[in-house]
Amino acid sequence: MQFDQILQYTLSGISTGAIYALIGIGFSIIYNATGIINFAQGEFVMLGGLLTLSCLELLNLPLWAAVPCAVAVSTVVGVLFERLAIRPLRQPTPINLVIITIGGSILIRGLAMLVWGKDTHTIPPFSGDTPIAIGGATILPQHLWILAITLIIIVINKIYFYHTISGKAMRACSYNRRAAGLVGIDVRRMVLFSFIISSAMGAVAGIIVAPLTMTAYDVGVMLGLKGFCAAIIGGMSSGISTVIGGLILGVLESLGAGLISSGYKDAIAFIILLLIMFIRPQGLFGKADSERV
């Protein structure tokens, strides 16, 4: 086994993992503010990619204009989803919310299928596709974009959640929604905010991967699933531990495919995850909290 092979597996894993991480953070933000596991999260990833495509090809916008445009439209969809489906719910039990988001995800996917058809589409890479050699391994400029944007988003998140009023209010909601409400935080607004942030983040993730992985109306399912896993490994945090969760998943998959068996690579990743959870049932980064009676 050569060193540059391992390096290539790891690099590939990290760039895939960064995407899982971005999607995972979107999951966590909504989960923390609302207690909802948003199964429609993957659909925003899909919307980001396909909307960028439309902006580029139909409106003939340049890339720098198409991206914010696509993010904005995806965010509007996120807001509509929260307003029309989540907020009016009379009995918001966790399981009902899960079904609502599943319904939403099917609905959004169906609409996308009508708008963009069933074909796979691709958007051009941001800055060419001349491979860059690192040691014995190669990556594409787009991979650097992915890593850089992931990093920027984590930093912005950190600043938002720790240094702004609304960010702090959102964190308060995640600790205790009732108490947050009692001290005058508008919890419902925070819920809306969380949908805005995570749909925008999902869209960004969808845009930056599309040049590498292509996009179609149904890409959200698998990416959403992997993002969900990343979030859980990271203990549903909206910060660095979810990123690590995503990277672990990505690297495990890549190493599994390269070193053991490509057919079983997802199974290998999941078996390791299960083992981690059996040993640490409170999550890799979660703190053990005792039940209060």
Place this chain on the structure above:
Amino acid sequence: MLEISGITQIFGGVTALDTVSFSIAKGDITGVIGPNGAGKTTLFNIITGIYRQTAGTVQLEGKDVTGFPPERLARLAMVRTFQNIELFGTMTVLENVMVGMHTKSSSGLLACALKMPWSISEERRIREGAMKWLEFTGICDLADHTAGSLPFGKGRLLEIARALAVGPRIILMDEPAAGLNSQETLALSLLIKRIRDLGITIVLVEHDMELVMDICDRIVVLNLGRKLKEGTPREIQESPEVIAAYLGDDD
């Protein structure tokens, strides 16, 4: 009956209980009192196997039961009630008590699902037994109500009936009078005495001093995680350090 020795509990650097030891005699009503934060509920949680203590042992009828899970203690005839009553809210009052008979019945999953003859007769026995305990606590007429819809006072009675259905030799009550009005408290003290008359040992954590002094045979005082004093209600009432630490601040 119950022997507690050297119980220490440390939560993330904070010592909640510090080498607490005392013993409870069979047939007694023992009160555990102390100011807020004295560690009373923590102690209960340790005795009943909900928390795992940092150090110390618990002996039940001479048997070391340290670290036993609650369901195992129930089979050794120890049961408890909770400060904020923990009812099975979606089930009826009768069903709540029937769950209490769980250790007194043995039909397995398959026998139940296939309605074997012995499980049918057992089911009848469970129902009759549960009704008996509803009668004992005087809430027979509520049998078919949903437990979640009961007023707090009735809920408390239901929780006690449910605990009794387990057939305990010792029962631990965490603030049974909390949230009750004076009339209900009076009825409760009568009920506790009737339970004692069944030969059941009772330990209770309580803030209502009148109740404690009225029904308890012995009292243990905790303060800041340590045992401050142990004795009869009269001894406790007269103890200067208890008055200083506890009664003094109060009224």
Place this chain on the structure above:
Amino acid sequence: MNFKVISFVTAAATLLLSATVFAAAPIKIGALFAVTGPAAFLGEPERNSAKMVIDEINKAGGVKGRKLELIVYDTAGDATKAVQLATKLIKDDKVVAIIGPSTTGETMAAIPVAEKEHIPLISCSAGSKITDPVKKWVFKTAQNDALAVGRIYEYLQKTKQTKVSILTVSDGFGASGREQLKSQASKYGITVVSDDTYGPKDTDMTAQLTKIRGSHSQAIICWGTNPGPAVVAKNVRQLGIKTPLFMSHGVSSKKFIELAGEAAEGIRLPSGKVVVADLLSGSDKQKKSLLAFVKDYQKHYKAEGDHFGGHAWDAVMLIRNAVENGADTAAAIRDQLEKTKAFAGIGGSFTYTPQDHAGLGKDAFVLVEVKNKDWVIVK
């Protein structure tokens, strides 16, 4: 005397009446395509092509004065649905023949229904086991994977390459290709030095390709359908792998070139002749059908017709020919299908016999290469 006259008149009238009724009643043909779901790239062009050709036939007055009626159901690529809908077509819609389903898995699931109800089924999927062993009521129009694999291996043998790496998608299409790639290798003196797979929804195959790069093979064969192979092509380029890359007929459409972009250049694959219709020599028997198909598809759907649609086109035409030859019941259509000889369709030249319900020879495939964003035939 009187009685005889009356009975004669009645009989004649009945006959006449039934004849007119008969002529008016359309012949019902059922179709099961995976129009949605993961195999929609097959189902959609198939449905479009089938509808198109049925419309054209009816516009031209039908077959022997009878119209054809097509009833299409979407299986979403789900075997359970395929079985249910096959039953529905037979029991509720009373069709005389079924076209589809789109994938091998669905077809294998639907076969018992067709066999039991005695309805001819013309599958549009490629799996060899559909017609091997031969089943009385089951035919297929899609070229066997075996033929596609054979095309590639022949070429490798000719160019004296003996070590190949294979990378197949883990769905029905890839699994069937993988089986053929492995089983036929020795016949051509080829060894498979590495055998990897990827998931249908995977977005990065650099791990598998890094491993393949280390295996020192002389050719990489990737077996899958869009978008996976496009990702593979891009990853190969990213990793700077210079080993020749072969793909399957699963991506022989313009869509692949569009998705893979620059990375598609130089990739070779076996393909039905439809993508290179205009490059064929005039003597090719299929050329007429191919050009007609491509032109019609462009007119109807403003899109490039591909050979998946071609499978449905062939199936409809085969049934049409059977009806032309006088068949109008399920049993008669089956018998006529089996007598098909040298029908030059989109997928190739079909000749069915009681021993062969796949009907195609090796000439169904040509080896093509991507050059300047278009296909050229590899000589």
Place this chain on the structure above:
Amino acid sequence: MKQNLLLFTGFSILIMFAPQLLSGGYLMNVLVFVGINTMLAIALNLLLGYAGQISLGHAGFFGLGAYLSGILTTAYRFNPWVAMPVAAVVVGCMAGMIGFPILKLKGHYLAMATLGLGIIIFIVFNETVELTGGPSGLSGIPNLQLAGISFDSDVKNYYLIWGFTLAVMLFSLNLANSRIGRALRAVHDSEVAAQVLGVNARLLKVQIFAMSAVISSLAGSLYAHTMTFISPASFGFNFSIELLTMVVIGGLGSVYGSFLGAALLTLLPEILRGANDYDIIIYGGLLIVMVMFMPGGLVRGIPALYRKVIKQKGETGHA
């Protein structure tokens, strides 16, 4: 108690005579699947509705039952009637073993772990080509036979499947109203209180997890023997989600709710068939609307709706 029995008898009679009332044909075939899905929804409901434990991997157990039955009868020439219980026992034991560590997890960790389990099982179906036939599926699975009757037509299968489904329903109804069922619901409402009363919550959860897996496996075996062909695609993540949807839409903790949910979600695509590509949109929209207006599921929502209509009628009548 008496009411329950009466309701069940009525339901059984309805099921028994349904083929006579309905025109037959394709509808029979759909009703066979309603039966299979009802079994699966009940299995999941035992776990989710009664014990309060989520599973996003139940399609895996369904698939294991189907594949074990399929492999045993095709490759090893087992009699289907033998293969079925063998498969159920094997799946039950597997679920029991995996249940101990997996049910220690709570909330979304449990969701994730069961999801992972389902995906692992799915991948195994796909990759063990020699055994399962891989993605192209396993064909030639024999039909069940009983006393010289081969269950090879929709009507025969209807009675076969519904016989099993009714048995599973009765089994679950009995269980729900027994000491085990009560203990399960108690664990759901307050795990700590149940434990204090002597209920071994952990063991009970594992038992019900295993039982749920056994029922799913049985449904899988029956599916394999009626379809005679199986492929991994039928047992993926999507189907686990669909089962979850059936249980919730039908009504948590209700056996009849599971039937309603399974019936609705199985019949819906048939009703929407005419809508072509729009069906997926209608389906998604309907899920949202259902949960919004019937948050307790069909089994509680329909009577409420009925009462509302009656009340309105009464009011207009008086006015």
